[in-house]
Amino acid sequence: AQKITQTQPGMFVQEKEAVTLDCTYDTSDQSYGLFWYKQPSSGEMIFLIYQGSYDEQNATEGRYSLNFQKARKSANLVISASQLGDSAMYFCAMREWRGQNFVFGPGTRLSVLP
Amino acid sequence: DVKVTQSSRYLVKRTGEKVFLECVQDMDHENMFWYRQDPGLGLRLIYFSYDVKMKEKGDIPEGYSVSREKKERFSLILESASTNQTSMYLCASSLSGQSHGDTIYFGEGSWLTVV
Numbered sequence: 295a296q297k298i299t300q301t302q303p304g305m306f307v308q309e310k311e312a313v314t315l316d317c318t319y320d321t322s323d324q325s326y327g328l329f330w331y332k333q334p335s336s337g338e339m340i341f342l343i344y345q346g347s348y349d350e351q352n353a354t355e356g357r358y359s360l361n362f363q364k365a366r367k368s369a370n371l372v373i374s375a376s377q378l379g380d381s382a383m384y385f386c387a388m389r390e391w392r393g394q395n396f397v398f399g400p401g402t403r404l405s406v407l408p
Numbered sequence: 409d410v411k412v413t414q415s416s417r418y419l420v421k422r423t424g425e426k427v428f429l430e431c432v433q434d435m436d437h438e439n440m441f442w443y444r445q446d447p448g449l450g451l452r453l454i455y456f457s458y459d460v461k462m463k464e465k466g467d468i469p470e471g472y473s474v475s476r477e478k479k480e481r482f483s484l485i486l487e488s489a490s491t492n493q494t495s496m497y498l499c500a501s502s503l504s505g506q507s508h509g510d511t512i513y514f515g516e517g518s519w520l521t522v523v
Contacts, residue, residue, distance in 0.1 A: 329511060329512075336516075337496065337517040338514060338516045338517065341512075341513070385451065394456065394502075394504065395441070395456060395466070396500075396512050398443075398450045399450055400448055
C-alpha cells in the first residue's frame with residue numbers, strides 16, 4: 295500500500311499567489327518525520343522543510359510552511375507569494391522511527407504562470 | 409555543506425553491458441541510498457546501506473547489486489543492463505536514524521539510457 299499519497303500530478307498557480315500541495319501519509323508509528331523536497335528540471339533534489347510528528351507548531355521556512363494535521367495524517371506544503379523559480383516537481387517524504395529509509399510520494403509538478 | 413557526488417551525469421549503454429554508477433559523500437554519513445526515479449512513480453528505493461559492507465534490499469532490487477567497501481562510497485551495479493533500466497538514478501546519504509529529523513541529501517542524479 296502507498297505510504298505517501300500526493301493526489302495532484304500537476305498544479306498551476308499565478309505568480310505572487312499562494313499554493314497548497316497536498317500530501318497524506320500512512321504509518322502506524324507514533325514517531326516519524328515528514329519532509330518536502332523540490333526538484334527543478336536540472337534534476338537535483340533540494341530539501342525544503344521538515345516536520346516532526348511530535349512538533350506542536352507547523353514548520354515554516356521562509357515562504358514555505360507545512361500544514362500538519364496529525365489526526366488526518368496530512369502534511370500539506372504551502373508556498374506563499376509564488377515565484378517563477380518555484381516551477382518544479384515537489385516530493386513529500388516520510389521517515390519512520392523504526393526505519394532508516396525515506397519513503398517518497400509520486401510528486402506534484404507545479405507550474406507558476408507569469 | 410554536504411556534498412553527494414555521482415560520477416556520471418549522463419550515460420548511454422548497450423543492452424547486456426555491465427554498468428557501474430558511483431557515488432561519494434563527504435559528510436561521514438552512515439547511511440547511503442540508491443533510488444530510481446521514473447515519471448509518475450516518484451522515487452523508488454533500490455538498495456540502501458547503513459554501514460560499510462552492509463546492505464539491504466529496497467523495493468526494487470531485481471537486476472541490481474551494490475557495493476560499499478568504504479564509508480564514503482556506494483556503488484550501484486547493473487550486472488546486465490536492460491532497456492527497462494533506462495531511468496534517472498539518484499544517490500543519497502543521511503546520518504543514521506538516531507533522529508528522524510536528519511534529512512537525506514541527494515546527488516545530482518545519473519540519467520542512464522540503455523539501448
